[in-house]
Amino acid sequence: MFEMVPFKKRKEDAFSQLARSFNDIFDDEWLTPFRTLTTSFKADIRETDQAYLVEAELPGFKKEEIEIDYAHPYLTIKAVHNEEANEENDGHQVIRRERRYGEYVRRFYVQDIEEEGIRAALKDGILSLEIPKSKRADRKRIEIRDGK
Template identity: 40%
Template sequence: MKTDIREKDDQYELAVDLPGFKKDEINLDVKDGYLTISAQKGLDKDEENKKGRILRQERYAGVCSRSFYVGDVKPEEVKAKYESGVLTIALPKEDARKCSSCNTITIE
């Protein structure tokens, strides 16, 4: 899965190339701070070629997945769109956590 990650002012945007997949073959899951993208493709054996006998047919069949650590993001805050073979995911940006009781460590 070729992926581009862009940082914008208020969000991160992931663009994942998934050519040849249908929207219902792609799954997104947010669990324990990780966003997991998985896509599964099977072979369609129901199709018949009425114009002749198929001598060779090459199609990808299998599963591919990718995980990214995204922190404490709620699933309802994640927006996703699939268009022209590219899955675009928008993740909200967390405010930088400020340390209220930071301790300085002395280097020896």
């Protein structure tokens, strides 16, 4: 389109052209398969006096497709979805075959928790985790002595 001043061409310096070319390379669709090999999911994290509460959005996943692991100090949630759909006509000829694969992974840094007390539930595509905090005191008051 035309600029505000009639018939004036927009001049770009070499750096602007290089930056635009660089961005165009990484915006291309040919990189899309590499970006989506491992995808993250959205999660809400709340803290109470007794526990951390995590709600992760995993719509369409069954509980058998979700793994939850704790290896001090990281809690990892991994969900793998592998789906294949086939449609055949009366002559058993394939009319349509579609496959979908997705792996979603999130790691959370948590420490001073009771590992044995972690509870998880899946309902309506929301994975809820309750991660109880350690019962030991996190803070210790240090008394100051008179210096001599």
